[in-house]
Amino acid sequence: MIHAVICVVPYHTVPWATGLISHHRSFLLIHALFALANPTLERIYMTFVTFFMDMIRYMQEEWDVLLSNIRDGTIPDIDHIGHVRDYLQVGVYETFNQ
Amino acid sequence: MSCIPSHRPIPLMTSPPIVHPLTSLPPQLLAVLKQTTDQHLQDAIGAIITSQYASSSPDLADFRSTVRDKDMKEDSTVLSDFRNLVPLTDYEAYRPWMAKFFEPPCKLSEVENLLAPGLPSYFAVSSSTSGSKPKHFARYIGSTGLIRAAEDSVRSSTLTGTIAPVFSLSYRDIVDVIAASGEVVKKIPVSIASSGFLRKCEGWNVETDNTRMASMSECPLDQDTTIEGH
Secondary structure (H helix, E strand, O other): EEEEEEEOOOOOOEEEHHHOOOOOHHHHHHHHHHHOOOEEEEEEEEOOHHHHHHOOOOOOOHHHHHHHHHHHOOOOOOOOOOOOOHHHHHHHHHHHHO | OOOOOOOOOOOOOOOOOOOOOOOOOOOOHHHHHHHHHHHHHHHHHHHHOOOHHHHHOOHHHHHHHHHHHOOOOOOOOOHHHHHHHHHOHHHHHHHHHHHHHHHHEHHHHHHHOOOOOOOOOOEEOOOOOOOOOOOOOEEOOOOOOOEEOOOOOOOOOOOOEEEEOOOOOOOOOEEEOOOOOOOOOEEEEEEEEHHHHHHHHHHHHHHHHHHHOOOEOOOOOOEEEEEEEE
C-alpha cells in the first residue's frame, strides 16, 4: 500500500513551470532558489527525505551562485531548464520583489 | 531574519522527554481502525466488482460466484468472502491487463472500466526497485472510494510562515485513449505518483499546461488529502 500525504496551506509561491523541470539537480536547485528568496519560509515540503538531502547538498555546492541570483533577480545559468527559463524569470520578478 | 514565529516558545536545553511507545492500540481506536478499514474495503470492492478485470479474472471466480446475489454495499459478509476467497496476487496478475493501455492504439472500447470504473486519472510508474521491469499502476482517483480527506494529518494551525512545496509536475509519456470515431477522448499522463496525484487534485490536465506556464503556483490544495492505493 502506498500512503502519501500531500498538502497544506498556505503554500509558498513558486512559478508553476518549476514543476516541469525533469532534471533532478536543476529541479532541486530552482526550488531552493525560490525557497531561499522567501523571508517568511517556514517549511520545505517534499515526498522523500533523500530529495531533501540532495537539495541541501546542491544548495551548499551552489551557495554563492544562489545568493548572487537572489541579489540580482536572475535565474542561475544551469542546464536542463531552457524550456522553462523565461517563465522562471517572470516568477523572479513576482517573488523576489515582495 | 528569523524563521521562528515570535509566539512559538524556543525550546530550552532540557533532557529529552521520555517516550513510551504503545505496543498495541487502545480498544476504542482499534475498533475505529477496523471499522474504517472495512468500510474502505467494502467501498472499493463495490466499485471495482463491475470492472472488466473483476468480471473475468480467474483469481476472482470463486468470490464472484459467492457474492453474485449479495448487496455489495450493505452486506458485510462480502468482506469475509473477500478475505476467504480472493487469493494473494502480485503484479504479474495485473501486468497483462495494464499492457492493454500501452499497446497503441489505446481504444476506449477496450480499456473503459478495465480495472475500476471509467478511465484512470494517471499511470504511476514505479521506481523499479523490485524486479527488473518497471511497473505501471492505473490510478482511478474518485471512482474507487479510496481517496479521502484526512482531518488529522500534517496541517498545523500554528503555521505562520510559508511552505516551499517541492513537487514534480513532469510526465514521461501520455496515453491517448481513442474513441471509435478516432477522437482522443482522454490524455492520461504517465508519471511518478505524486505528479499524477497533484495534477488530478488540481485539475491540471496535460493538454492545458501552456495556459499555466506563466502563472505562479499557490495554495494547490485547500485541505490535507490522503491517498491510499495498490
